[in-house]
Amino acid sequence: AQSVTQLDSQVPVFEEAPVELRCNYSSSVSVYLFWYVQYPNQGLQLLLKYLSGSTLVKGINGFEAEFNKSQTSFHLRKPSVHISDTAEYFCAVSTPSNFGNEKLTFGTGTRLTIIP
Amino acid sequence: SQTIHQWPATLVQPVGSPLSLECTVEGTSNPNLYWYRQAAGRGLQLLFYSVGIGQISSEVPQNLSASRPQDRQFILSSKKLLLSDSGFYLCAWGEGADYEQYFGPGTRLTVT
Structure with a gap:
């Protein structure tokens, strides 16, 4: 099974x-990776x-x-x-399931706050 | 173009009452459909997904259920709500080809 870690809440x-939001994943197979806002x-x-x-x-x-x-x-x-x-940012990983249906596993999210 | 609708947008329900949330997708055929829950301050938890009419897979045991009576309609239900069912419920669809999922606007459920 895959997992996603977003170290910064x-x-x-x-x-x-500039900004960098960190995302690390764990998987035993090839993965596809996404960022959502x-x-x-x-x-x-x-x-x-x-994807590749x-x-x-x-x-x-x-x-x-x-x-x-x-x-x-x-x-x-x-x-x-x-x-x-300013928003919440989520990293996600996908890998094919038994049904050929793709499921996303999400991290817990990082709240980005922009200071004027 | 494809669009996804969810209703209601907000809902306040007492403990023990039933629940029905609806999600519909337009502009695509035979999509994969998903229900997620987002609790306050937490990430997204996949609840159910469906690859076709009448085909439902549950990810987490709970007092919720899902149904897909039509190709582009996905319903989330409960017979008796618990306080812990409060959260932001998101419906999503995907075609599988590029693994991307497209999310609806969400329903905020508060169980009192």
Whole structure:
């Protein structure tokens, strides 16, 4: 079974500063990795995903993440944050199940707070 | 384009009362469907998933149940709510090809 660890439950960052949200995973098979963002009282929106190919993945809103197989990590980065980036961020991993149906395992989330 | 709807948006129910949350998807056929619960300050917990009409898999034993009466309709139910059932319930769909899941706006359930 796979698991996801988001070490930082809360990350405060000053506006226009860079940010890195950490995600580590554990799996005995190949995985697919995702970052989702959740604004207050809303559903989740996909930021980016890694399925295969280039280990540097670019997503929406200026975010990017790098897949590091040796360190089993998929950290999310943004070079300059804005107030509007204040939200909860979830890392997730997927692996095929017995039914050929894909299930996502989520981390516990990181609350990103942008300080003006 | 595909859209996913959930209702109601918010719900306050007394302990012991029944529950029915509905999720519908438009613009796609035979999607995989999922119910998640998000407790306050915690991550997402997968409750049920379905790969087709009448096919339901439960991830966590509890007093909730799910049904899929139609291809694009997914219902979460309970006969008697517990205080611990409070939370934010999210429905999602996926086609499997790219492993991505698309989430609905959620239902906030408060059991009093």
